[in-house]
Amino acid sequence: MKKIINHKPSRTTSILLGLLPFALLILVYIIGSDARLAINPNDKLLPSFSQMGESMVRMAFEPSKRTGDYLFWQDTLSSLSRLALGVLIAACIGLLIGVLTGALPFFSISFSPILTVISLVPPLALLPILFIVVGLGEISKITLIAIGITPFIARDIQRRTQEIPTEQLVKAQTLGANTSQILIRVILPQIMPKLIDAVRLSLGAGWLFLIAAEAIASTDGLGYRIFLVRRYLAMDVILPYVAWITFLAFLVDYLLSKLNQRCFPWSQEIHS
Amino acid sequence: MSMIQAKNIGKRYGHDVILERANVNVDEGEFITLVGASGCGKSTFLKMILGIEGATDGQLLLDGKPIPNEPSADRGIVFQQYSVFPHMSVLNNVIAAKGFQKASITGHLFGKEKRIAKEQATAMLEQVGLSHALNRYPHELSGGMRQRLAIAQALICKPRILLLDEPFGALDPGIRADMHALVLDLWRKHKLTVFMVTHDLKEGFYLGSRLWVFDKVRHDPHSPNAYGASITYDLPVGVGKDSKPLYEEIDNQIRPILEVSMNTVAVAETLEKK
Numbered sequence: 155m156k157k158i159i160n161h162k163p164s165r166t167t168s169i170l171l172g173l174l175p176f177a178l179l180i181l182v183y184i185i186g187s188d189a190r191l192a193i194n195p196n197d198k199l200l201p202s203f204s205q206m207g208e209s210m211v212r213m214a215f216e217p218s219k220r221t222g223d224y225l226f227w228q229d230t231l232s233s234l235s236r237l238a239l240g241v242l243i244a245a246c247i248g249l250l251i252g253v254l255t256g257a258l259p260f261f262s263i264s265f266s267p268i269l270t271v272i273s274l275v276p277p278l279a280l281l282p283i284l285f286i287v288v289g290l291g292e293i294s295k296i297t298l299i300a301i302g303i304t305p306f307i308a309r310d311i312q313r314r315t316q317e318i319p320t321e322q323l324v325k326a327q328t329l330g331a332n333t334s335q336i337l338i339r340v341i342l343p344q345i346m347p348k349l350i351d352a353v354r355l356s357l358g359a360g361w362l363f364l365i366a367a368e369a370i371a372s373t374d375g376l377g378y379r380i381f382l383v384r385r386y387l388a389m390d391v392i393l394p395y396v397a398w399i400t401f402l403a404f405l406v407d408y409l410l411s412k413l414n415q416r417c418f419p420w421s422q423e424i425h426s
Numbered sequence: 427m428s429m430i431q432a433k434n435i436g437k438r439y440g441h442d443v444i445l446e447r448a449n450v451n452v453d454e455g456e457f458i459t460l461v462g463a464s465g466c467g468k469s470t471f472l473k474m475i476l477g478i479e480g481a482t483d484g485q486l487l488l489d490g491k492p493i494p495n496e497p498s499a500d501r502g503i504v505f506q507q508y509s510v511f512p513h514m515s516v517l518n519n520v521i522a523a524k525g526f527q528k529a530s531i532t533g534h535l536f537g538k539e540k541r542i543a544k545e546q547a548t549a550m551l552e553q554v555g556l557s558h559a560l561n562r563y564p565h566e567l568s569g570g571m572r573q574r575l576a577i578a579q580a581l582i583c584k585p586r587i588l589l590l591d592e593p594f595g596a597l598d599p600g601i602r603a604d605m606h607a608l609v610l611d612l613w614r615k616h617k618l619t620v621f622m623v624t625h626d627l628k629e630g631f632y633l634g635s636r637l638w639v640f641d642k643v644r645h646d647p648h649s650p651n652a653y654g655a656s657i658t659y660d661l662p663v664g665v666g667k668d669s670k671p672l673y674e675e676i677d678n679q680i681r682p683i684l685e686v687s688m689n690t691v692a693v694a695e696t697l698e699k700k
Contacts, residue, residue, distance in 0.1 A: 319508035324478060325576075326511075329583050330499035331526035335533040339522060343513045420513050420563045 201390040209390040225379070229395075233376040234402070236292065237357075237364050240299025244360075245353050248304050249345070252311025257341055258333075262312075269312075273305030278366055285371065295367040302363040303356040307349070314348040315341055347421040350414045354407050361403055427490060429454045429586075429619060430475065435484035436654060437470050443654035444470050446483070450638070450657060454586070457613055457620040459630035459663075461676075462640030466655040468623050471640070472589055475621060476503055499527065502580030506592045509576035510564045516575055517560040520547035523579045547582060553615075554578045554608060570601040574608065581616060588613075590622040594629070606633055630663075631673050637663045639676055 163171060187200035201209075214226035251269065254261040280301060284294040318341060326336045368377030376399055383391045415422060428451035436446040445467030452458060460468040473479040474486050477496050486493045497503070510519050524543035525533035535543050551557055554574040564572055573593055580588060590609070594602045610633065613620050624630050630637050639659035646652045659676060 321505045321508035322511060324476070324497050325503060325505070325509050325579070326526065327497035328476070328499065328501060328503045328585070329523040329526045329579060331533060332529065334531045335526055338532045339526075339534075340511060344511075418513070420565055 198387040198389055201393070205390045206394050209388070210394045213391065223374075225374075226398075228374055229376045229379050230398070230402070232374045233364060233368065236295050236368075236375065237299060237360055240296045240364070241303065241353060241357065241360050243296070243300040244302075244304040244307055244356070245349060247300070248307025248311055248352070249349050251304075251308040253315050253337065253341060253345060255308070256312040256315025257337060266312075269305060269308060273309060277302035277363060281367065281370065290371040295364065295372070298367045299360050299363045303359050306356050306359070307352045310352040310355070311345060311349060314345055314352075318344060344421070347414050347418040350410050354410050357403065357406060361399065365399075428452055429489060430493075431485075431487040431490070432471075433485045433487070435474070435481040435486050437467065437474070437479065438482045438654070442651040445640075446654035446656055448484075448657050450660060452619065454619055455617055456636050457610075457618075457634035458622070458636045458638060459634040460621065460623045460638050460640060461625070461627050461630040462655065464625075466640040466642070468638075468640045469591060472591055472621055472623050475587065476501055476589055499583050500585055501587045501589060502583060502585035503589045503591065504573065504576045504580055504593045506595050507572075510572055510579065512564050515561050515563055516551065516556055516567070517544070517547055519564070519575055520550060520579055520582050523547075523582050527583060547578075550578045550582045551575075553581075553612070568601075570597050570605060573597070573605060577608070577612065581612060584616070586619060588618045588620045590620065592623050592625060595625060602629075609633070627673070627677055632663070634663060637661045 183200065184203070187202050190197045190200050191202060210226065214224060217223060218225050251265065255265045255269070256262070277298060281294075281298055284297050284301075288294045288297060322340060323336060326340050331339070364375075365377030365380075368375040369381040372378040376395055380392045380395045430450075430452040432448050432450045435448050437444045444465070448467075448471065460471060462468045470479060474481055475493065477494050477498070480495055488494075503509070511522065514522055521535065521540070521543050522533065524547060525535045528535065528539075548557065548560065551560060554577055556571060556574050556578065559567065559571060564575065567575065576593075593609075594605050597605065606629070609620070609622075612618070620634070622630075622634065624633075637659065638657050640655045641658040642653055642655045643658060644653040661672065
């Protein structure tokens with residue numbers, strides 16, 4: 155008999171085994187939900203899938219009586235555009251700081267200490283300051299996301315820039331390259347796939363800041379909605395919303411990883 | 427006047443002396459191979475010529491003036507690895523080298539300039555035998571092809587001096603022989619002055635026109651780094667010269683690097699006697 159460490163499941167088995175925990179989770183939920191609903195049909199804690207479906211149809215395909223919007227799509231659009239804008243700003247600033255501090259000793263020496271300190275400030279603690287300074291509007295939420303993840307991206311890019319072999323930088327100089335040519339032609343293109351990776355890693359934190367900001371001060375958005383309906387114990391809305399947010403997070407991550415493979419095929423291999 | 431003059435140069439890191447009292451003159455067009463044990467200063471010497479390390483003692487002169495203290499286009503380099511840009515195709519690697527010659531912010535070439543650069547790059551890649559792989563990326567190339575590309579990149583800039591830092595160390599013996607032929611050919615064709623660091627004494631003996639052996643002259647067993655290495659042999663070499671006895675002598679002298687294998691030989695010998 156083979157040692158268990160050498161056993162590798164076949165492709166079909168792998169897929170089935172991978173799906174098994176999900177199936178179990180759903181099964182456990184259905185059993186629990188049925189049991190509670192059998193005792194009290196008005197129970198709100200574990201709604202059945204059909205109840206959730208009805209609520210979502212109402213949210214997604216019937217205009218709201220108060221505003222006339224399709225709330226689900228409105229929420230999704232607001233949240234995604236806030237997240238996208240915040241992450242985009244963070245990526246641009248992080249890239250600039252990261253490349254400059256990673257490549258130029260003068261920048262590194264003057265910026266690294268402050269970057270370290272800023273990255274230690276808990277961004278959520280800055281939220282009240284943002285509300286006071288820029289108000290409760292869109293800008294405060296976008297700024298929170300940007301402030302929250304810029305230090306991470308900047309430090310990651312700085313490290314990646316320093317990882318580019320010195321040989322390449324010396325080589326470029328022996329080919330006659332000046333500093334800006336090295337930055338733009340040698341370092342920047344090699345950092346772009348790393349930037350996408352850094353963005354993927356920082357999206358988790360991005361969602362956290364988005365939902366936190368929406369929960370505190372907003373009039374729409376996925377985070378706003380789940381915190382709003384919490385008052386009515388509307389688990390039939392909260393649970394699908396959480397699932398939807400999870401799916402969006404997965405989708406964005408997947409698309410970014412595909413983008414990386416598509417645009418930078420050379421970066422999938424070890425550097426030569 | 428000699429092109430490169432080393433006047434009593436040395437290199438120290440704190441109390442560790444790497445290189446000391448090296449005195450040599452190099453004329454234009456020589457092909458010098460540098461051999462010696464690891465940590466014997468041969469790569470340090472190369473880095474001094476390259477300009478990324480300075481001498482702590484003495485003077486290193488290029489055309490009678492102190493050598494520039496940063497890399498520039500007159501001294502090309504090929505490292506053992508990481509010498510090419512992984513994000514550019516073979517052709518673009520060489521075109522980019524051409525673009526770097528232009529003093530602009532990005533070094534991008536346009537229009538006529540780009541066309542000329544492309545022609546020159548293609549011709550250069552043909553010389554090194556890469557014309558079949560113009561559109562491939564470095565990660566799709568074998569080790570030998572990558573080094574060919576690195577050489578093409580360096581040569582398109584028409585350097586006076588070509589520095590090779592163990593360029594063939596990671597290649598198979600057969601491919602290495604091809605690369606030797608290529609380097610010799612390019613050296614003659616482009617009238618280069620070549621410095622090549624190598625671990626392989628045989629390569630050093632038969633490839634260049636002049637051989638330097640780096641070794642320690644003085645030893646202090648209690649403080650192995652108190653004395654640095656220097657150039658102990660400076661010989662004219664090359665194809666056709668009868669240098670077998672000398673080869674063996676030097677081989678024996680720098681052999682102790684391979685203490686482990688020497689021990690194995692000793693063990694094997696004792697076993698044989700029994």
